[in-house]
Amino acid sequence: METQIKDLKYWQARRAALAIEGRAFIDGMYRHARSHETFDCVSPGDATVLARVEACNAADVDDAVSAARRAFDANVWAGLNPRDRKATLLRWAALVREHADELALLETLDAGKPIADTTTVDVPGAAYCIEWFAEAIDKFGGEVAPADHHLVGLVTHEPIGVVAAVVPWNFPLLMAAWKFAPALAAGNSVVLKPSEKSPLTAIRVAQLALEAGIPAGVFNVLPGGGEAGKALALHGDVDCIAFTGSTQVGKQIMQYAGASNLKRVWLELGGKSPNIVLPDCPDLDRAAKTAADAIFYNMGEMCTAGSRLLVHRDIKDAFLDRLIDASRRYAPGNPLDPSTAMGAIIDQAQLDRVLGYIEAGRREATLLLGGSRAPAIEGGFYIEPTIFDTSHGDARIAREEIFGPVLSVITFDTLDEAVRVANASDYGLAAAVWTADLTTAHEVSRKLRAGTVWVNCYDEGGDMNFPFGGYRQSGNGRDKSLHALEKYTELKSTLIRLR
Numbered sequence: 001m002e003t004q005i006k007d008l009k010y011w012q013a014r015r016a017a018l019a020i021e022g023r024a025f026i027d028g029m030y031r032h033a034r035s036h037e038t039f040d041c042v043s044p045g046d047a048t049v050l051a052r053v054e055a056c057n058a059a060d061v062d063d064a065v066s067a068a069r070r071a072f073d074a075n076v077w078a079g080l081n082p083r084d085r086k087a088t089l090l091r092w093a094a095l096v097r098e099h100a101d102e103l104a105l106l107e108t109l110d111a112g113k114p115i116a117d118t119t120t121v122d123v124p125g126a127a128y129c130i131e132w133f134a135e136a137i138d139k140f141g142g143e144v145a146p147a148d149h150h151l152v153g154l155v156t157h158e159p160i161g162v163v164a165a166v167v168p169w170n171f172p173l174l175m176a177a178w179k180f181a182p183a184l185a186a187g188n189s190v191v192l193k194p195s196e197k198s199p200l201t202a203i204r205v206a207q208l209a210l211e212a213g214i215p216a217g218v219f220n221v222l223p224g225g226g227e228a229g230k231a232l233a234l235h236g237d238v239d240c241i242a243f244t245g246s247t248q249v250g251k252q253i254m255q256y257a258g259a260s261n262l263k264r265v266w267l268e269l270g271g272k273s274p275n276i277v278l279p280d281c282p283d284l285d286r287a288a289k290t291a292a293d294a295i296f297y298n299m300g301e302m303c304t305a306g307s308r309l310l311v312h313r314d315i316k317d318a319f320l321d322r323l324i325d326a327s328r329r330y331a332p333g334n335p336l337d338p339s340t341a342m343g344a345i346i347d348q349a350q351l352d353r354v355l356g357y358i359e360a361g362r363r364e365a366t367l368l369l370g371g372s373r374a375p376a377i378e379g380g381f382y383i384e385p386t387i388f389d390t391s392h393g394d395a396r397i398a399r400e401e402i403f404g405p406v407l408s409v410i411t412f413d414t415l416d417e418a419v420r421v422a423n424a425s426d427y428g429l430a431a432a433v434w435t436a437d438l439t440t441a442h443e444v445s446r447k448l449r450a451g452t453v454w455v456n457c458y459d460e461g462g463d464m465n466f467p468f469g470g471y472r473q474s475g476n477g478r479d480k481s482l483h484a485l486e487k488y489t490e491l492k493s494t495l496i497r498l499r
């Protein structure tokens with residue numbers, strides 16, 4: 001059998017034939033927003049309008065939450081044997097894999113991400129996430145707890161009920177899967193609100209969920225903006241809200257929960273992660289290449305972006321030469337071209353925001369690389385990989401989350417200083433340290449206040465076993481791993497008196 005070469009022409013032809021669904025998915029069917037209002041879904045790659053998408057608001061939130069509640073109360077999903085829920089979720093994951101090219105194309109067009117990444121990371125990663133939680137659910141038991149002899153004490157996990165998932169645009173399908181896969185596996189009903197900047201894959205997988213046999217009302221998708229997110233967070237019949245996005249909106253979500261029904265709140269928020277290179281770094285070439293990947297992969301639109309590079313003064317010059325060399329691979333290009341490593345920034349607003357930070361950087365630091373908008377495709381939103389030597393950690397670009405391809409290099413002289421600067425942040429999502437010394441590696445990782453620490457690597461750990469989330473204002477709770485499954489359950493103690 002001849003294998004199809006998936007080059008730029010292949011993806012352009014697929015794009016020309018693509019039919020895009022822009023309606024909300026509520027109670028097992030696509031429908032329009034009650035207001036009949038829509039918004040333009042713009043492709044960051046070339047600023048063309050891909051589709052008109054329904055702008056859901058509070059009335060649609062009411063409909064979706066009612067459908068989710070009805071399905072939950074009718075026990076059509078939570079009431080299935082765990083292995084039957086598993087089988088359905090596995091069918092869904094298989095359908096996602098079957099439609100991988102279509103979904104990767106939608107994601108690339110909608111979010112400007114390179115097709116090389118959506119085909120290898122976003123879509124297979126989402127399918128794998130569904131598979132992992134599907135496989136986990138018939139092995140995830142409770143406890144028979146030690147109790148007085150006249151009692152049997154059971155500790156069981158029960159689904160919470162209606163879970164709202166509100167997610168960002170940087171990994172639209174993958175971040176959504178990190179929420180809906182464990183929430184559904186645990187037996188909940190889900191209302192997913194994708195970002196208004198990247199709603200298309202979420203809308204598409206809803207149809208696949210129905211095809212796989214997930215009952216109507218159990219999985220709903222509401223495209224819309226902050227208004228719909230707010231209505232979900234304030235809703236009295238939503239039992240849990242799982243949010244990934246900015247720290248600023250995360251704080252509001254907590255307030256909405258407090259102002260309404262004290263729904264469970266799980267937040268995965270921003271970051272400004274330090275990547276520390278000590279003078280005994282075992283492999284400067286690999287460390288420099290990895291430092292470039294850590295900030296420029298996904299256009300720097302990464303919550304874990306290694307946006308603060310802390311380099312020891314003794315190796316700084318040698319390291320920066322290698323880093324700048326490695327960064328050139330990230331020249332922005334057509335996201336549909338499989339050879340492109342850096343695609344487009346999500347939209348005009350984010351482009352302006354990142355360019356604003358670059359302007360601030362020019363005033364407070366020394367520009368080492370990039371610093372301009374790139375003309376990859378006319379109309380599209382592209383920025384060159386940009387590196388500043390900030391010399392110290394106080395510069396604004398070295399403190400605030402930029403969420404773009406901008407790296408701040410900070411120089412240090414002692415290990416204590418490196419740890420102090422690394423921890424001097426409101427965030428605590430991730431951190432890395434490069435050293436050949438095992439003791440230093442352990443000691444520094446213990447001191448770093450972050451939910452994930454990498455030693456001699458960055459962004460490793462694609463499998464689901466590692467909890468992912470932040471200290472401090474990077475959020476609470478964790479995505480991935482069995483700990484994430486627990487988030488979507490209530491713990492119940494049942495005490496049975498025998499005599």
Ligand code: NAD
Nearest residue numbers: 167168169194195225226229230245246249268269270303
């Ligand atoms: P955002 O906070 O602007 O939006 C996130 C989601 O919240 C979107 O769906 C948006 O429509 C919705 N929203 C906006 N205002 C709302 C409101 N008042 N009430 C309820 N919902 C509202 O974030 P973004 O720009 O989409 O994403 C970028 C941010 O996400 C960055 O800060 C990044 O670090 C963070 N992020 C974190 C992780 C993680 O796992 N920690 C992963 C990816 C992205």
